[in-house]
Amino acid sequence: MKNLNTTQIAKLVILVIGGMVALGFVRKTLITIPAGTVGVKETFGKVAETPLNPGLHLVNPLSKVVRFSTRLEDIKETVEATSQEGLSIQLDVSLQYRANPSKIAEIYQNIGTDEEEIIISRFRSLVREVTAAYSLNSIYGDKRQEVANLLRERLTTSLQPLGFEVEEVLLRKVILPSNVQEAIEAKITAEQKSLQQQFEIQQQRQQIEFDLEKARSTAEREKIEAQARAEREKIAAEATAEAQKKLAEGLTPAILQLKTIEATQSLAQSSNTKIIILGDGNQQLPQIFFPFPNQ
Template identity: 30%
Template sequence: MEKLPKVGLPILIGVILLIIVLAKSAVTLDSGHAGVLYETLNGGVVADKDPLGPGFHIIAPWNRVIDYETRQQEMPEKMSVLSSNGLDIKLDASILYQPDYKNLGRLHNEKGENYVSRVLQPAIRSAARSVVGRYTPEQLYSSKRDAIQEEIFEETRKIVEPQFIQLNDILIRDVTLPPTIKQAIERKLKQEQESLEYEFRLVTAQKEAEKVIIEAQGKADANRILSASLTDKILQDKGIEATVKLSESPNSKVVVIGSGDSGMPIILGNQ
């Protein structure tokens, strides 16, 4: 085997060193990610320096980049908390969050890469205990769930936003009560529903009765007004008018004899 020329050996070593330097200097960040630059010779991460965005970057080989996902992320969380009367309530929630992009350096310096377990999880648990402790199991199970969700979100947001975490939403997927309490609440809700239906039927029946009374009263008033307006003279004129029309009918033969008690003609015979 031939020996390498004396000039070729340093070149080979130089190429190897160049490859190593380039490998340590080249950094590629995916979409939805950002990098915090750790400067070994400059005291670590400079907090007020903008993070590195997605794409290809060249850095000094003695520095390094800490990769953070900056897209919205979901953290499922199951919690056991106490209601206002001391009953154990289990919440199943989803927390939607992402790091504060502009303050990634501060987030890394103060909380580190494990900021979720160090800040977000304790904050959501503390807020859930505080909020749920103000409500009864019945409120948690039915009418107040949306309000409770909003209150937990607001209390958590106040804790995490000053610590460079952006909280987007908190979704309460499920509220689990002790079985006996849940059954008691369901029975009560069923009874309330039946009571409302019964009251509705009573109100409907009452309105129908009032309608019949009003219609009957209207007819009675109309008859009374009509009776008051019908004098003997008017009745006689109406009778004569009807008699004339009847006598003009081609299907009748009219014989008038005498008069009735009221002075009206008497009509006999027809065909």
């Protein structure tokens, strides 16, 4: 019974050891490559040219798999450089790059797993080389983006053969020498004051033009009103003259005599005491006297 138990225990131990060996073998055989990375397989010093893309892979358990990131990397550097005039400046620059998945095997063979040191050294060198071809005003002013674009082109030419793709180069900040910075700030302040003065002068001119235009409008309005008033008076005078003319044309001697007779008849019928002296008939109007009693 004891021998049987010992045999069973031995078998159990063998099974456990075998299971552990099998598990280790499986773990060595099945490799998972996470998203955003690729794997390089090396077997006895020989590097496989085809990389292992993200996913589950069955590999030789004796092979070593090295993982490389293919995500976008961002290197930020402050570089001491010199402008075309020989003035010292500091540039805060960023390099955004990624490893080319199809060239991971070459990167591993030629550079290894620590590529950042090589990239930074080339990055710094090219920043100094490019800025030396530009004046300080160009780097600080209107050609800042041109400098960044040229840096991107030069870095692409330098890093692409190594297996890296340059996405962007950003010239974040240009730090000038203190004396140059003070001179630029003084110039900007003077320009701002000049612009403010020009603005105030322009405002004054506009106000003067507005006042003149307002005065001209008032004078023009008064002139128009005077002309309209004179025109109305002229029309009224002409209408009155025309009416009088027509009235005069209508008062013939016969009509006047008839009107005189009608008026005399009306007065004769009045109860008031009066004396009427008729005309001599030669278009002479009658004369009327009202006698008053003695006081």
